[in-house]
Amino acid sequence: MIARPHYIDRLRSLKDLRIIKTLSGVRRSGKSTILELFKDHLLSSGVEAERIQMINFEDLANATLLDYQVLHDSITTSLVPEKMNYIFLDEIQQVPHFERAVDSLYIKKNVDLYITGSNAHLLSGELATLLSGRYVTIPVLPLSFAEYWSSQAEGDQYSAFEIYLERGGLPYTTEISDDNTYRAYVDGIINSVLVKDVLSRHTLANSTLIERLARFLTDSSGSLVSIKKIADTLTSMGERTTSATVASYLNSLTEAFLFYRCDRFDVAGRRYLSTHAKYYPVDQALRRALLGRKRPDRGHRLEGVVYMELTRRGHAVFVGTIKGLEIDFVAEKDGVTEYYQVAMATAQKEVYEREIAPFLLIRDNYRKILLSEDRGSFNDRGIEQYNIVEWLLGR
Numbered sequence: 532m533i534a535r536p537h538y539i540d541r542l543r544s545l546k547d548l549r550i551i552k553t554l555s556g557v558r559r560s561g562k563s564t565i566l567e568l569f570k571d572h573l574l575s576s577g578v579e580a581e582r583i584q585m586i587n588f589e590d591l592a593n594a595t596l597l598d599y600q601v602l603h604d605s606i607t608t609s610l611v612p613e614k615m616n617y618i619f620l621d622e623i624q625q626v627p628h629f630e631r632a633v634d635s636l637y638i639k640k641n642v643d644l645y646i647t648g649s650n651a652h653l654l655s656g657e658l659a660t661l662l663s664g665r666y667v668t669i670p671v672l673p674l675s676f677a678e679y680w681s682s683q684a685e686g687d688q689y690s691a692f693e694i695y696l697e698r699g700g701l702p703y704t705t706e707i708s709d710d711n712t713y714r715a716y717v718d719g720i721i722n723s724v725l726v727k728d729v730l731s732r733h734t735l736a737n738s739t740l741i742e743r744l745a746r747f748l749t750d751s752s753g754s755l756v757s758i759k760k761i762a763d764t765l766t767s768m769g770e771r772t773t774s775a776t777v778a779s780y781l782n783s784l785t786e787a788f789l790f791y792r793c794d795r796f797d798v799a800g801r802r803y804l805s806t807h808a809k810y811y812p813v814d815q816a817l818r819r820a821l822l823g824r825k826r827p828d829r830g831h832r833l834e835g836v837v838y839m840e841l842t843r844r845g846h847a848v849f850v851g852t853i854k855g856l857e858i859d860f861v862a863e864k865d866g867v868t869e870y871y872q873v874a875m876a877t878a879q880k881e882v883y884e885r886e887i888a889p890f891l892l893i894r895d896n897y898r899k900i901l902l903s904e905d906r907g908s909f910n911d912r913g914i915e916q917y918n919i920v921e922w923l924l925g926r
Contacts, residue, residue: 533674552644555651582615586619599629618636673813676691733783793849794849798893815832847864848862
């Protein structure tokens with residue numbers, strides 16, 4: 532298993548606190564593996580095996596536990612009295628009315644509860660209503676490049692980044708070398724998400740429209756779009772639809788963590804803008820699966836990797852706008868703002884000046900960072916420039 536220290540450290544910091552730990556993210560992003568890694572940590576730190584219960588609800592062996600009352604009774608009868616018990620419930624959304632069992636387990640003083648889920652609607656809706664203020668959400672994303680690089684036994688970091696940019700960071704794909712097997716595996720994940728987490732939420736859902744919408748979002752990643760523009764484009768492609776339908780499907784795709792919405796922010800006016808947004812796929816694997824061998828826009832792919840990395844590092848991320856110019860990302864965390872531009876190469880002076888032009892209009896003193904594939908690091912007029920691979924590795 533690939534080490535994922537960021538998540539294990541987070542779970543260690545929350546261990547034994549009277550709060551439900553909720554790991555949420557797209558299917559096959561590694562949530563189950565993180566629970567396994569944390570279970571190993573508990574065992575190595577002296578917790579007896581009988582005090583740990585782990586249930587995966589996608590395993591048919593646990594089919595009888597899909598009844599929340601049966602689930603609750605099975606867990607409580609196996610609790611070790613007078614000691615803390617660690618309960619891991621994987622893909623909890625498979626259990627109808629799961630929140631009732633979770634609520635009852637939560638109130639037991641000797642239960643430390645960890646759950647995972649692949650749909651934001653279920654995990655924010657039912658839990659938010661019943662367990663407000665009693666749970667914390669830990670977003671789980673596919674492998675960062677640093678995690679991916681740590682799993683590679685040979686090669687250099689720049690060659691590894693080319694593969695990462697092409698194949699993405701879904702954890703199990705690091706074990707697949709055959710291209711046809713890789714494609715089949717990723718196709719299976721996407722189809723599973725579309726069927727289980729998107730189509731299932733809509734009565735008389737149009738599966739062809741949803742798939743075309745996913746293709747459009749992947750192809751237009753890095754470009755500002757509006758719901759009306761999407762609806763008009765899909766209609767012109769022969770898939771007649773309305774803005775209301777597109778908005779509903781978009782919401783489902785983002786709640787299934789397949790795409791992330793990046794809204795706009797007016798830097799000069801310090802206000803958020805509701806019109807137009809960018810949508811980024813959760814992983815570069817979606818591009819291969821949904822667009823096949825269509826020639827990619829490398830700049831937009833780099834942009835997508837940076838967006839997901841900023842999100843992974845805990846930033847709220849927006850598209851910046853200032854006096855008609857666009858800043859790729861305005862990243863906010865703990866009351867601090869950072870500005871980012873992403874480019875392929877900036878050796879040509881006109882390209883460099885174009886990339887930093889929005890930075891020169893900003894009047895505050897927050898960091899302004901240019902990420903590119905140029906080697907080395909520089910500082911020009913207060914603008915920091917770093918190689919994107921080095922930045923992804925945290926150097």
